[in-house]
Amino acid sequence: xxxxxxxxxxxxxxxxxxxxxxxxxxxxxxxxxxxxxxxxxxxxxxxxxxxxxxxxxxxxxxxxxxxxxxxxxxxxxxxxxxxxxxxxxxxxxxxxxxxxxxxxxxxxxxxxxxxxxxxxxxxxxxxxxxxxxxxxxxxxxxxxxxxxxxxxxxxxxxxxxxxxxxxxxxxxxxxxxxxxxxxxxxxxxxxxxxxxxxxxxxxxxxxxxxxxxxxxxxxxxxxxxxxxxxxxxxxxxxxxxxxxxxxxxxxxxxxxxxxxxxxxxxxxxxxxxxxxxxxxxxxxxxxxxxxxxxxxxxxxxxxxxxxxxxxxxxxxxxxxxxxxxxxxxxxxxxxxxxxxxxxxxxxxxxxxxxxxxxxxxxxxxxxxxxxxxxxxxxxxxxxxxxxxxxxxxxxxxxxxxxxxxxxxxxxxxxxxxxxxxxxxxxxxxxxxxxxxxxxxxxxxxxxxxxxxxxxxxxxxxxxx
Ligand SMILES: Cc1cc2nc3c(=O)[nH]c(=O)nc-3n(C[C@H](O)[C@H](O)[C@H](O)COP(=O)(O)OP(=O)(O)OC[C@H]3O[C@@H](n4cnc5c(N)ncnc54)[C@H](O)[C@@H]3O)c2cc1C
Ligand SMILES: NC(=O)c1ccc[n+]([C@@H]2O[C@H](COP(=O)([O-])OP(=O)(O)OC[C@H]3O[C@@H](n4cnc5c(N)ncnc54)[C@H](O)[C@@H]3O)[C@@H](O)[C@H]2O)c1
Numbered sequence: 001x002x003x004x005x006x007x008x009x010x011x012x013x014x015x016x017x018x019x020x021x022x023x024x025x026x027x028x029x030x031x032x033x034x035x036x037x038x039x040x041x042x043x044x045x046x047x048x049x050x051x052x053x054x055x056x057x058x059x060x061x062x063x064x065x066x067x068x069x070x071x072x073x074x075x076x077x078x079x080x081x082x083x084x085x086x087x088x089x090x091x092x093x094x095x096x097x098x099x100x101x102x103x104x105x106x107x108x109x110x111x112x113x114x115x116x117x118x119x120x121x122x123x124x125x126x127x128x129x130x131x132x133x134x135x136x137x138x139x140x141x142x143x144x145x146x147x148x149x150x151x152x153x154x155x156x157x158x159x160x161x162x163x164x165x166x167x168x169x170x171x172x173x174x175x176x177x178x179x180x181x182x183x184x185x186x187x188x189x190x191x192x193x194x195x196x197x198x199x200x201x202x203x204x205x206x207x208x209x210x211x212x213x214x215x216x217x218x219x220x221x222x223x224x225x226x227x228x229x230x231x232x233x234x235x236x237x238x239x240x241x242x243x244x245x246x247x248x249x250x251x252x253x254x255x256x257x258x259x260x261x262x263x264x265x266x267x268x269x270x271x272x273x274x275x276x277x278x279x280x281x282x283x284x285x286x287x288x289x290x291x292x293x294x295x296x297x298x299x300x301x302x303x304x305x306x307x308x309x310x311x312x313x314x315x316x317x318x319x320x321x322x323x324x325x326x327x328x329x330x331x332x333x334x335x336x337x338x339x340x341x342x343x344x345x346x347x348x349x350x351x352x353x354x355x356x357x358x359x360x361x362x363x364x365x366x367x368x369x370x371x372x373x374x375x376x377x378x379x380x381x382x383x384x385x386x387x388x389x390x391x392x393x394x395x396x397x398x399x400x401x402x403x404x405x406x407x408x409x410x411x412x413x414x415x416x417x418x419x420x421x422x423x424x425x426x427x428x429x430x431x432x433x434x435x436x437x438x439x440x441x442x443x444x445x446x447x448x449x450x451x452x453x454x455x456x457x458x459x460x461x462x463x464x
Contacts (some may be wrong), residue, residue, distance in 0.1 A: 004030045006329070007124055007133040009116055009275065012040020014306025014318030015139030016099060021326045023109035030133070031103070032126050036113035037096040038103075041141050041160075041307075042315040044092060049164040050184055052088045054347050057191040068386060079192055081169035088164065118276030121299055135301050135329050138275070138282070138289060139318065142307035145269035153237035153244045157262040170194055170261040174246060176237075177266035178205035178228075180346055183217065185263065187349045190224045197227040197257060199248065204230060209346070210358045213409045216389060217348045224349075237262070270308045285310075293336035295325040303329065311337075314344050340404075343421035350390050351413035356424035357405035359395050368398045372457070374450035376410055380441035387411040392446045394430070396454060401429040412443055419447055430454045 008019040011033035019031035035044070042048065056079065063077040103111050116126035123130050144159035158166075160181055173189055175182035178200035190196045198205070198221070205221070205228065206214035221228050235247040235254070246257045270288035277283075282297045282304075283290045288311070289297055289304035297304050303325040306318030320337065327335040343355035362369045374392040382388040390413070395405035406420035423433060433451035438444045 001123070001130050001132050002030075003132040003134075004028050004110075005134050006030070007131060007136045008032070008139060009124070009136070010040065010139035010141055010271075010306075010308070011035075011038035011099075011111070012139060012141050012306060012318060013042045013315040014141070014308075014322050015040070015137065017319050018137045018139065018305060018322035018326055019109055019111075020102070020106060021323065022330070023106040025330055026108060027330070029109045030112060030131055031109060032112045032114060032116045032124075034113070034115040038099040038111070039092070039096045041143075042318075043095055045161050045164060047315050048092060048095070049088050050160075050181075050188075051347060052091065053084065053164070054184060054188045056084045057188040058349075061191040079169070081192075082167065085164075085167065117274065118280035118282075121280045121302070124276075136280075136303070137322070137325055138277075138297070138302065138304040138308055139306050139322070140271040140275060140308045141318075142268040142270045142288075142313055144265065145267045146264055147266050149234050149237055151236035151238040153239045153246075153262065154264070156240045157237070157244070157264045159264060163263055166261075172196075172259050173261040173263065174199060174244070174257060174259040176234075176246075176262065176264045178202070178230075179208070179265060179267065180206070181265035182263065183221075184347050185265075186226055187221060187224060190221070190226050191349075196225075197229060197259065199229045199232045199234075199246070199257075201232055201234075202230065206346070206352075209352065209354065210360070210393070210407045212391075212393075213352045213354075213407055216350060216409050217346075217352065220349055220389075268307065268313055270310075272308060294328040294334055295321050295337060296328060312339065312342055312344075314342070316344075317342060338425075341421075341425050343417055343424065345414045345417045347414065350387070350409050350411050353406075353408040353410075353413035353417035353420055355406045355417065355420035356403070357395055358407060359393075359405070362395050362404055367404065369404065370396050370398050370454070370457075372396070372450060372454050374446040374453070376443075376446065379443065379446060381443050381445070382410070384441065385411065392416075392450050394450055394454060396430055401431060401458070402427050403430060403433065410443060416443055416447075419444060423447075430458070 005027040006022045006029045008015045008031045016038050019029045023029045060079050114126040116124050119125050172195040174197040175186050176199050178198050186196050186198050205218045233249040238245045244262045272284045281299050289309045291304050291309045295303045305321040305325050307313045324337045346352040359371050376382040376390040377388045390409035393407040394403050403423050408416045430451045438448040
């Protein structure tokens, strides 16, 4: 039986960097993926295809707005969906091939295509062969969680695994669940002229994030002609691709929606079944593999990173936790993943960026904080770009002046996420941010102005 220092199951944004880091240390590594190509859900059914389509939709929408910048375009803009999809497939394949090529320069890294499972705590099996290992990292990701709703239409609806393969642009589509996946996709389709409905059981969209930020996006959706249906109770979902009937109740009234296409995005389920975790003695539940702060499972030489572990579900978190696991396996010191410094961007319209704690999370932790906002309505750059809706919000620990959280809502919040992330990761104070010189006219000026306003407020409070 061939022996490896490290076996990594799953070649997504968690598994791939983990395997490459260990191989760079000269460790003998086996990386396995059942898809046959590296990239994971992020590359094939998640981050990258969704942003390619979003990019096409945004450019199309900009052309339509050209008149507000006094530009006339001859003829109507037209989107060629099939070409966008074909282009997407080319880019995905290029990225997978580039990753495979980068494996080839690491002689101690073997990549195997196949579905694998643990046989015991030191052995895995793939394609009928067994391999022994000293350490293992599980990075099998997550899949769409389909809730137990009534009707045969539930299992026939699209998930994120289907939608990016749609050969034609749908004329009408409904989304069930107003979380990150639906909210990004629904606005993209609406911008391309698709009639869209979004149905959510809760009282607002994006229930996990800052309410004020979510409500701006919710309002924009309505302005874009998206039907936003909240507090929905589902009775049944019948039909099949081409003709779905959704029966639901809203404010006590029974209603029906018929749509040709339906996507369900009601949360994620960690890929923990069928990989022999029981045989290896690794504990897990429906939320994922149980790990400690160092990404170590209940079996000390087996680690879990990314979406398959209990915790946040983002590509960059998967990569970050891969680094934490590799550190803890091979370095003499121990490192803990710092979830309170997590950052992310939602590619909605306007975009939302966040780093660290929201106001609600700070309250849950019992922190005494002051919260202050900079409104983009008066910002020079935002006015020049004629898109001044949004804000920067700082959540500041009152006693220390340390910025514990930053939320940004703006058409270009993704470009501001890096500064937000650095502020929180380095536990910067209001005074330190105020000391940075932010160039004019850019959307980053708001960071400096907000810090200045918080600083003067605290000075005034001290004088009183
Ligand atoms: C529509 C959508 C949009 C998203 N957009 C973003 C975004 O913009 N930014 C962001 O940060 N995150 C985004 N995400 C989340 C992101 O895709 C995930 O957090 C990320 O892919 C997790 O990486 P991972 O390595 O843990 O798992 P995955 O990327 O899921 O990779 C797991 C790999 O394991 C393999 N595997 C599973 N079981 C086995 C087995 N038994 N044997 C062998 N191989 C196996 C799979 O084939 C897969 O390749 C999005 C997700 C979706 C669905
Ligand atoms: N830009 C990004 O970083 C990005 C983009 C997309 C997805 N993601 C990741 O993928 C994760 C999953 O996204 P998601 O949208 O599937 O889940 P989610 O957890 O973000 O949202 C699910 C939504 O579905 C609703 N819901 C749940 N059960 C329901 C039911 N029975 N009926 C009606 N509504 C129901 C919930 O109330 C919630 O609003 C995100 O949390 C995020 O980590 C990230």
